[in-house]
Amino acid sequence: MTDATANGLERSQVPAVDPLERYIGSTIREMRQKLGLTIAEISEQTGISRGMLSKIENAQTATSLETLTKIARALGISLSAFFRNYDVPTGSAQHVKNGEGMEVVRRGTKRGHTYHLLAYDRGSTKLFEPFLIAMDDASEVFPTFEHPGVEFIYMLEGKLEYRHGQSTYLLEPGDALTFRGDIPHGPEKLIELPIRFLAIIHYATSDGDRMSRE
CATH class of the missing domain: 2.60.120.10 (Jelly Rolls)
Structure with a gap:
């Protein structure tokens, strides 16, 4: 087996990351860090293990609505606010600075x-x-x-x-x-x-x- 074939098999065995899971994980991490909270503190408030929270933040596992609701409460936000930036169409605004028309x-x-x-x-x-x-x-x-x-x-x-x-x-x-x-x-x-x-x-x-x- 060639190195290229081996590398191809290794890549094919890596599961694709769901865009929603990636968004959820990165949003939780961003909000948690903005509030200055550690994974241990979120774990204590939600009753969710630190290992599970780490997997969620790294998009390594799917998240149930119940779990996400607990995390959102610990972060002080609503679920609707949590998803407000998800799947937003890419903008194409044209910005002309003062004097540059x-x-x-x-x-x-x-x-x-x-x-x-x-x-x-x-x-x-x-x-x-x-x-x-x-x-x-x-x-x-x-x-x-x-x-x-x-x-x-x-x-x-x-x-x-x-x-x-x-x-x-x-x-x-x-x-x-x-x-x-x-x-x-x-x-x-x-x-x-x-x-x-x-x-x-x-x-x-x-x-x-x-x-x-x-």
Whole structure:
């Protein structure tokens, strides 16, 4: 028998560790150590032998619900809290640090007017675009914009008049404005500088978008 065959047999004889048992064992150990408790102290409180507790923590044995309830009580938590992190889907959040949004150029914009894109769609379908927009040049002349979907603006700093179609709106910190993107829109007059606001463009899905149709 070759070494490779022997090693293969040895590996095949090692029982696979159940993911739930591994989670239970590592969670018990983590909580116990966080509380500064020893296996002996948990054993004394629960009546479960130290050997059994050691096997549970190392995922070497299955745990009954009754046993797990005793351990949870000794740790001062409920069973629901014990399992709150089990089988949670892997996250894929996109974290953009302050000042690290990608600067983009939009048609007609000049100095004193910056767009920072705060999130980037990674799929084949663009769902939304969130921008942090900053303006600090009152002499700039702005073009009008038109695009699919619905746009939401939230004022953070400064004051300006914003045009949408034939209407203008005075926007101050804390104000919000939502409108159809396919109607000409854009800043009309910068009143108080510097100006910063969030602009989020939501593109219609296959189900349609009520505001974009109305």
